[in-house]
Amino acid sequence: MATKENGYIIKENNCETKMGLPCVLEAFTTIFKTGSISNKCYGKLVVLGKVFHSALVKRTLENPLFKDLNPVIIIAKSIQTWNNCLALIDSPSPFA
Numbered sequence: 343m344a345t346k347e348n349g350y351i352i353k354e355n356n357c358e359t360k361m362g363l364p365c366v367l368e369a370f371t372t373i374f375k376t377g378s379i380s381n382k383c384y385g386k387l388v389v390l391g392k393v394f395h396s397a398l399v400k401r402t403l404e405n406p407l408f409k410d411l412n413p414v415i416i417i418a419k420s421i422q423t424w425n426n427c428l429a430l431i432d433s434p435s436p437f438a
Contacts, residue, residue, distance in 0.1 A: 347397075357390050357394040357397075357398070358398075360386070360390060361383070361386045361387065361390055361394075362386065364383070365379075365380075365382070365383035365386050365387070366398075368380060368383045369383060369387055369395075369398070369423065370398075372419070372423050373399060373416060373419045373420050373423055374402065374408070374411065374416060374419075379423065379426075379427075381430060384426065384427040384430045384431065385427075385430075385431065387423075387424075387427050388427045388431050392424060395420070395423075395424055396420070399416065399417070403416060
């Protein structure tokens with residue numbers, strides 16, 4: 343998918359605004375650096391959906407500023423982050 347299409351998906355769905363800058367930064371740090379994402383942000387990411395998640399990762403990988411990153415590692419971290427989000431959302435709450 344081309345950068346233009348990824349940017350369009352993100353802009354058209356107002357994803358970054360809906361998720362909020364703190365959560366976008368948490369997700370970015372978790373995938374592209376080393377960090378963790380809060381339960382609140384996991385929930386927001388799942389609500390926005392995998393299309394947004396994938397578009398954000400792909401758009402970042404296509405940015406020349408991130409040309410030195412290994413796409414295989416980033417995609418693996420992206421999948422792991424998404425799966426962690428789904429597992430958290432699907433797990434029963436201990437307070438239920």
